Amino acid sequence: MNLPLIAPMLATPGTLPAAGQDTRWAYETKQDGQRAVVYLHGDGGVTLRARSGEDITAAYPELGALGGALGTTAAVLDGEVLVLDEQGRSDFQLLQSRMGLARSPDRAARRAERAPAHLVLFDVMHLGGDLTGLRYARRRQTLESLGLQGPFWSTPTALVGHGEEALRATRASGLEGLVCKRLDSVYEPGVRSRSWIKIRNLRTADVLVGGWVPGKGRLSGLPGAVLVGQRDDAGRLRYVGSVGTGWSASERADLARLLRAAETDHCPFDTLPRAAEALWVLPRLVGEVAYSTRTRAGLLRQPSWLRLRPDLAPEDSAADLP
Structure with a gap:
């Protein structure tokens, strides 16, 4: 299936939504990795594209098995490629040793053995048709129904409401921050939108x-x-x-x-x-x-x-x- 190229939607720096609006937002952990749009072609193949549109598939050979995770169903997913440290937290320095190896598959394979990548999935933009016009809550429900949990990929849950608690938890855990996503927002390809707000723990x-x-x-x-x-x-x-x-x-x-x-x-x-x-x-x-x-x-x-x-x-x- 020929899948449409979809530029990733971008978050705007900001602060937590007002307390009275809290239940209208979902909260996801902000990951310190490399953004990737994932194309599952429905024939066992997978393509990963960076935010720039560059094909980075060969840099992460361990993610190749994801191509068969949905069988013959084609999909376009949004996510972030991480490399985790011994405590299970994203380590950007380790990830840097993996980035830029798309044209060096042999080196990428050797690095994958020492510092395996992990793909965190957080949105679906195409599944049997265009989903970008659907509300975030509906897309998120669809994504979680796919059951994409594997040795090198996962679909962490999003928390609806309780933004202050979520932000405190990321700070206490030493995580990069929080992304707030409005439940009724559509997916805006290539747009830095106020419907997604990123808060970095400094x-x-x-x-x-x-x-x-x-x-x-x-x-x-x-x-x-x-x-x-x-x-x-x-x-x-x-x-x-x-x-x-x-x-x-x-x-x-x-x-x-x-x-x-x-x-x-x-x-x-x-x-x-x-x-x-x-x-x-x-x-x-x-x-x-x-x-x-x-x-x-x-x-x-x-x-x-x-x-x-x-x-x-x-x-x-x-x-x-x-």
């Missing part, structure tokens, strides 16, 4: 600025990013990442003046960061950043600058290194 950390990378173009002479670290138990400044967002124009200009005043010829980090054109500063500026998670090496994922902390002395900045 953590904060106090960091020391040890360097910066000059910006380009309109940011010439200003910091395009700052290189930040935290002290370990031995007092060494460990590099934890590059932060390039979160400033207003005036804040960036103020930061540039502070960085120039603290210039030094020596890298203050215990290991040299991979940052071309980096300029080093004495690590005396304390900043607060928000981030989603840490890599196993302790680097901050998706960091964003929140504010300078002039109230904190460099030796007082808290370290929460793994």
Whole structure:
């Protein structure tokens, strides 16, 4: 069967629906993986396409068996490819070792043995016909009726109502966040819709600025990013990442003046960061950043600058290194 190409619907960043609207929404765990539209062709074949439309099937050979899960029934499903850690939680760093291997099937097969992928399914857009015009609640009921539970794929349940409890549970479990989906919403291919709201659980950390990378173009002479670290138990400044967002124009200009005043010829980090054109500063500026998670090496994922902390002395900045 020739299945239609369907671009994935996208969620809009936001906050929980109002308490009075809570029962009109479903809540799903926000997964930290690679979005995939899954095409089951009804002949045992399966095709996975990334959000960009790229065919990524060969990168995940262990998902090939999903092609026969519905027999001769063809379908288009929406989901997320994950790689789970030893605690059963999504580990994006492990997933990165699997991404980009669609053109290297032999390498993909070897990586699959060491870090198997798991596909989480959360929507169905085509099943014997177009379902995108159906309400979310109806599509979700249809998806769950398919019983798609296997060695490398699953269909987690969605919680209707109880949004605050669901969000607290994701935070307590160290999960990335929550996706809120309006029960009466249709599937809008390729649209970033207010009918789906994503809430990312952000953590904060106090960091020391040890360097910066000059910006380009309109940011010439200003910091395009700052290189930040935290002290370990031995007092060494460990590099934890590059932060390039979160400033207003005036804040960036103020930061540039502070960085120039603290210039030094020596890298203050215990290991040299991979940052071309980096300029080093004495690590005396304390900043607060928000981030989603840490890599196993302790680097901050998706960091964003929140504010300078002039109230904190460099030796007082808290370290929460793994």
